[in-house]
Amino acid sequence: MNKDPGDEQAMSLEFSLESLNFIRAGEASSELKQRLNKLGFRPELVRRAAIAAYEAEMNVIIHAEKGTMKVEITPARLLVLVEDEGPGISNIEQAMQEGFSTASEAIRELGFGAGMGLPNIKRCADDLEIQSTPGRGTRLKITINNEQR
Ligand SMILES: Nc1ncnc2c1ncn2[C@@H]1O[C@H](COP(=O)(O)OP(=O)(O)O)[C@@H](O)[C@H]1O
Numbered sequence: 058m059n060k061d062p063g064d065e066q067a068m069s070l071e072f073s074l075e076s077l078n079f080i081r082a083g084e085a086s087s088e089l090k091q092r093l094n095k096l097g098f099r100p101e102l103v104r105r106a107a108i109a110a111y112e113a114e115m116n117v118i119i120h121a122e123k124g125t126m127k128v129e130i131t132p133a134r135l136l137v138l139v140e141d142e143g144p145g146i147s148n149i150e151q152a153m154q155e156g157f158s159t160a161s162e163a164i165r166e167l168g169f170g171a172g173m174g175l176p177n178i179k180r181c182a183d184d185l186e187i188q189s190t191p192g193r194g195t196r197l198k199i200t201i202n203n204e205q206r
């Protein structure tokens with residue numbers, strides 16, 4: 058729990074994410090969801106944050122090597138930062154297309170790889186920034202504002 062000076066209600070969370078660990082898959086986003094519910098955020102905002110965080114978490118588990126999810130929570134907005142070490146995304150525009158996926162057959166058999174993750178994150182976020190260096194890794198910054206949309 059970090060406190061910014063002048064912002065008594067600021068809070069931050071951090072989770073580590075591990076490639077292909079399907080036992081722990083979804084834990085980070087599900088804990089985030091519980092925390093946001095306990096903090097009293099509106100169900101609609103909690104739902105959007107949980108979906109965006111889940112898709113970003115699964116992308117690290119499925120497509121990268123390892124990573125972290127850091128969440129900064131203030132009454133005004135949620136900031137979800139997901140950084141990984143992995144192959145990166147060479148063509149972000151293509152990766153953002155609905156249905157585009159490079160997931161293997163084995164991953165698809167587990168029910169993943171529909172190619173809807175990044176488009177869903179975009180839909181749930183008020184702002185989405187993606188930075189990626191092929192061969193190094195990817196960084197997603199997801200902003201969700203706490204206001205009626
Ligand atoms: N963290 C990541 N690291 C490397 N590639 C990624 C990452 N996230 C997404 N991608 C690439 O973008 C594509 C589309 O992602 P997404 O829309 O979540 O669909 P899916 O995960 O079902 O393949 C992935 O198939 C993959 O090629």
Ligand SMILES: [Mg+2]
Nearest residue numbers: 115116174175
């Ligand atoms: Mg995905």
